[in-house]
Amino acid sequence: MGDEAQVGQEVGGDEPMTPLAAAVGWTRRQLVSPPDDDARGAVDELIPDGEELWPYVGKFVVLTVLSAGIAAFGLLSDSGAVVIGAMLVAPLMTPITATAAATVTAHNIRLVRALLIILVGTALAVAVGYVTTVVAGTHVVSADDLPQEVLSRTYPGLLDLGIAITAGAAAGYIAPRRSVTSALPGVGIAVALVPPLATVGICAAVGLPADARNAMLLFLTNLAAIVFAASVMLLLAGFRPDDHPRRGLGRRLAVTVLAVVAVAVPLTLHTRETLRDAALERAVTQSVVAWDEQAEVRQLESDVDDDLAVVELLISSPGEPRPAWRLAQEIRSRVGGPVDLRLLYQRDQQFVVSAR
Template identity: 40%
Template sequence: MAIIETGWLIHKPEQKHLLPHALDCAEHLGATLEAVELERFVAEAPRYLAQTSHVIALLESSDLGTLLQMAHQHDFSVGLLPVHPKSKVCRLYQIPTKMEDAMPIALDSEKGTQLDLLLCNGEVVSWLVTFGDVPLIELRHMADNQALLWQRLKAMPADLMAVLRLKPKTVLITTAKGHKIKTAIVGALVIENDIESLAEHFANETVVNSNGKLSAVLVAPSSIMDYLSFFLSVLSPNPRLSRSIGYIETASLSLENNEEIHYYIDGQPRSTSQLKFNIIPKAVTVKVGQKFLVAPATTDASKEIIKTKTLPQSEERLTTLKQHLPLFSIAQEEDFKETFVLLRDYACFSMPFVLLMMLSTMLATLGLFLNSTPVVIGAMILAPLMGPLVSMSMGILRNDNKLLMAALQVLTLGTGLTLLVAAVTTFLLPYEQATNEILSRLQPNLLDLGVAVVSGIAAAYAHARESIQKSLPGVAVAVALVPPVCVMGVGIGWFDWNIISGAGLLFLTNLVGITLAGTLTFLCLGFAPVIKVNRGLGFSVLLTVLISIPLYKALENTVVYQRMEKSISTKTYEVNGKTLLLTDVSAAPDGDKIKILGQLHSSELILANDIAGLRDIIGEQLDKSIVLDVSLRLVQ
């Protein structure tokens, strides 16, 4: 290693306290450095360089660009020293974080790597340029500075509020080869040699140093929800390219906006109406660390990478984004074309639909009589009723009478076919006792409406987002229409009005809840503007409110029955000198009385008058007329 004899140590006034240590490290290696402030060196560079052309920088990344620009103009090499262990200069150029370790590299007269220079409006960029409002970038700045955890948490509320105030700016971007992209972005990030930066993380691209090209990351969400999704992708260790992100790699770039552009070069604020970026290849010689990697000599600097297809570019979308960033994306015609084709197919009556309805109905009916939950779930997955329901939601939202009527016809025919098959199956089977699977669908309450609403949201979202199509079987289980219709068919086969009415209320609850939730979900996803909301949606809301009344009453009754069950099962009864205990208690309405079911435990023989006495005691306890239906279990 050949150490220089003399050189200039360039610093800012705020680094003055580091000079003694730096000068001592240099003297220990046999070199003599003279400290010069950056402003003075820039003003009188020719005079200083006439004495010696060896320059060592003790500067932050925000000031290093000025010195690198001088190095390019006057053709001298630059050695680097750490201002502090967490300095960006150490990370950018892979130099040691300790002064005594970095000094030998900076003083080596034989070392030096030729690096490209990134210029922004003629100003050298040593780290990055940021434009617009990108709260995540601000958090990354804090992370780069190794802020304390509480400082980062303190910044989070302000950043979240900033997300709500995001306003896209329409910009015209032109690459070195003349490609023009007109889009609306909330912010951008441009770098050249920061291979550990957000560009690689956001765009999922391999970025290398000094390859003759700059890298631009464009943040262009279509909604606040898209931005939050982008935020979550940043947290992932292996992120995919977000729909809100565009990526450009080119030798030069211009960015134009009709309004004043406020941007930052290495954290320093600037403003202009047009940003012009260009690369000066192999412009300066910098003494970097051993781990610093540069692009291979075979790299084609003329090859451009442009990934902007997911960004808003149509005039319709740019117009909608001009005012503010909506909470949910407003879908454009090209976005939901495939979804519409799929939903229209769902609204068509066909032989496969008939076959699947018959098979799922028979499967569900048999599962109900076998009291087998897995069989009933299998029938839910097999049933094709989810498609017409989702189509009906879209028809209501977009006031598409043709789609709405087609979906309603398919749903009606499917429901009628299910009732017929279930009733015939019940009539042919020798079963006359309702199983728990049947009984569980006779007393719907407000919680069932909640399940229907969540299911409707899931069904609509799954059809609107191709990326989660694999979740459709699970959604089909949630959209449980076939089992209650089959229970209605069982009621028809037994001529039992209580079963028909109870299961019918559950079916209507699921139908209304799923349809309304699906409609609102499509509205939130932007498949129609709010101004298109029509009487169909209003009628759905009204129907949901009306059906909520008996469901709320049923929920109240459920709570009352649960209290009865708890009060009975936690008490020991003394009847005719015998100690009796009831377990597995359940209470249900039975006409104008309450039916109590359970297991009766006793160590003595139970007679009919004992059960009658127990019935009277429980009746007095509840202040209700009851019917007691118990199974006996003797305890030794």
């Protein structure tokens, strides 16, 4: 019995801890131990109280207007570098992180204050994008005429949700740690907040409400995901309601989860549509090569309507055109469904003449 007890002691006490066990132990310690005063102070200072509130709001308004203006001009000029600069100036990440902190600590007044500041910033950024587009005299007939920087923010997908969740986790980790606050601008670049709002104003000004809604969906995706992920990270850092450790915390976190689910549904539909369109374009391009190896696709427009693939093609080739119905059949075999094809065929001809 003594030997067995000694062996059990050696196995239980002297055996090195596995990485998984170490991670579980660290998580338990974080969940039990409250944050220190410096961490609480860093979180409380995200949005100041009392007399310092209105000066903060004034600075927030000025920076939001300036960042939205930079973003709008960058989007309209199709300059990615300018848009990145707008992300660095944008101050929206602070009240969003403050919203997550107020959610976890059950500070209702701070939560309402942070949400109102976010609402003000949202309205200002959209308005600046709208006014900038009107002043610039931008005229757009269809969404295809928009700059690529604008278009890229009108097709949100599940990848954007993943980026926002990761960025929100980074913001939640940085917020209570003053030593790593220098990394916060990188979070602002990783997840776009003001550029989608400026895109909403741009699309509304040129009469493209559907694209404006998609850009707003991208912003709401970023907002919901950041609040959720930052709340989880602050929870792991030991933040709880001050007067009672569980007061309303489950309901508050459930609201953030529901918000993420609410934006995930349309994002899933957008992603499926994007993948479907990409597969159709790839099938059409491969069909053209199989139909005529010398042909080159000059313009391609395709869509799927009630399982019917509608394809419009502009093709150029040096040879004589082959029967169009063969190309339609080739596309149909690759797509696996009915196809309506509209084909415009151009012959590449080169003339070298001399007049003396």
